[in-house]
Amino acid sequence: PIDDPTAIILYGGTGDLAKRMVLPAIYELFTRGLLPDQFRLIGNGRGDVSAEEFAKHIRDSLTEFSSAPDDDEFAEFAKNVSFAGGGFREDDPGTLLDAIKQLEEELGHKVQLVHYLSLPPVAFEPTTKAIKAHGLNYDTAKAVYEKPYGTSLESFHALDDLVHSAFDEEQIYRIDHFLGKEATQNLYLTRFANRLFGDVWNRRHIAQVQIDVPETLDIADRADFYDATGAMLDMLATHLFQVAAEVALEPPLSMDPEDVQAARESVIAAFRPLDPKEVVLGQYASYLDTEGVEKDSKTETFAAARLWIDTDRWRGVPFLLRTGKMMKESAQKVSLIFKPSDGPLDHIHPDANAIVFDLKGNGAIDIRLTVKKPGPDPLPAESATSLSLANVAPGSMAPYTSLIHDVLSGNRMLFTSSTGLESAFQAFQPMLTDARPQVEIYDDHSWGPPSAKELTGPCGWLLGD
Numbered sequence: 001p002i003d004d005p006t007a008i009i010l011y012g013g014t015g016d017l018a019k020r021m022v023l024p025a026i027y028e029l030f031t032r033g034l035l036p037d038q039f040r041l042i043g044n045g046r047g048d049v050s051a052e053e054f055a056k057h058i059r060d061s062l063t064e065f066s067s068a069p070d071d072d073e074f075a076e077f078a079k080n081v082s083f084a085g086g087g088f089r090e091d092d093p094g095t096l097l098d099a100i101k102q103l104e105e106e107l108g109h110k111v112q113l114v115h116y117l118s119l120p121p122v123a124f125e126p127t128t129k130a131i132k133a134h135g136l137n138y139d140t141a142k143a144v145y146e147k148p149y150g151t152s153l154e155s156f157h158a159l160d161d162l163v164h165s166a167f168d169e170e171q172i173y174r175i176d177h178f179l180g181k182e183a184t185q186n187l188y189l190t191r192f193a194n195r196l197f198g199d200v201w202n203r204r205h206i207a208q209v210q211i212d213v214p215e216t217l218d219i220a221d222r223a224d225f226y227d228a229t230g231a232m233l234d235m236l237a238t239h240l241f242q243v244a245a246e247v248a249l250e251p252p253l254s255m256d257p258e259d260v261q262a263a264r265e266s267v268i269a270a271f272r273p274l275d276p277k278e279v280v281l282g283q284y285a286s287y288l289d290t291e292g293v294e295k296d297s298k299t300e301t302f303a304a305a306r307l308w309i310d311t312d313r314w315r316g317v318p319f320l321l322r323t324g325k326m327m328k329e330s331a332q333k334v335s336l337i338f339k340p341s342d343g344p345l346d347h348i349h350p351d352a353n354a355i356v357f358d359l360k361g362n363g364a365i366d367i368r369l370t371v372k373k374p375g376p377d378p379l380p381a382e383s384a385t386s387l388s389l390a391n392v393a394p395g396s397m398a399p400y401t402s403l404i405h406d407v408l409s410g411n412r413m414l415f416t417s418s419t420g421l422e423s424a425f426q427a428f429q430p431m432l433t434d435a436r437p438q439v440e441i442y443d444d445h446s447w448g449p450p451s452a453k454e455l456t457g458p459c460g461w462l463l464g465d
């Protein structure tokens, strides 16, 4: 239960991800009164950072990536913050064990530990080993892993076996923050609650699904991580696969977290392994000039793929996935595009009727419709109606805030499972062979390599030129 005394140990506490996402999320939970009454945040890292310095770092992070906190409220929060420096390794625990011991003495009992590995993937294994070696994998402990959790089927298995030697599956929370977005959660809620959506959610009515996440961002100061990872692992086989599963899942037995998680994760087993001939990879023109990027890097900063999902519901319906850095616009859209209608108006433009989920920010749901053009003649006109989810009710939470709240309350619905990730890596595996397509260079601020258009068929990409 959420009112257990809890300590989040934030490995990589002063790192980039913590600064942008995790620390603002923890603070948002604090301001909303959603943290346990007895709560501590213990930062961990190699440096020797005092509690005051860590608190200042959090404050600066909030100011930069969220909003400047109220002085009194932040001072209250900062009382619960400390930092255990000196790293944390199997052969050298630094000061973390002492910090936990001191906390337990202070409170007079054991606390629930949440190990939050806000770390680059290469650090997952050594940190897990250290947690196990120093006996911090209590039965009540939880462990949160960022993505990518593994980089191939083989490395996924090695990591997952190790993680399972320290924790039971129920203790493991693999984060994919796209699942925490309000609009992503609406993919199944609106479908199961509304016949208008639910009855057409299949191959009889849907021509194709587009999951399109272009970004105008470059890779900023993340060259080390990004050059070793690439767009397919950073986004496509992780976030976009999970969102595809959220669209494609079969109705769960109930809306209980376990049932929804199982339905989402089990449909990934029906993802047909990607065919390299149906994948386009790109690299933006100025990528090699980025500091920290290998001079002859072949890392893809753009990936588009046609994914097939071999269930009765979706057989023959392409799921078109696209993402890239340094593109012309930023967007996060999931579009279910309808087949042309039967009858006298069956010739209308192929993308005229679609349900579009906008995952960005508070989220929105748009319905693209053809209506009669106002005026004397009965001509069709393309139109759309939009529902901003922010207008439904106040209180929407940022994805990390919502997911960390779920970790604290033990709700695993929006976390990936071992079996689902294994299937995802199986579907991704052909991209790790020699058949992997070459990267095509695309202009900065463009829509990516022109050949990606060919994947879509007559619709084209809903977004773009």
Ligand code: BG6
Pocket (backbone or CB within 6 Å): 215, 217, 234
């Ligand atoms: C992260 C990726 O997981 O998601 C980034 O590592 C990407 O490369 C980001 O920019 C997109 O997230 P958001 O918060 O814009 O939905």
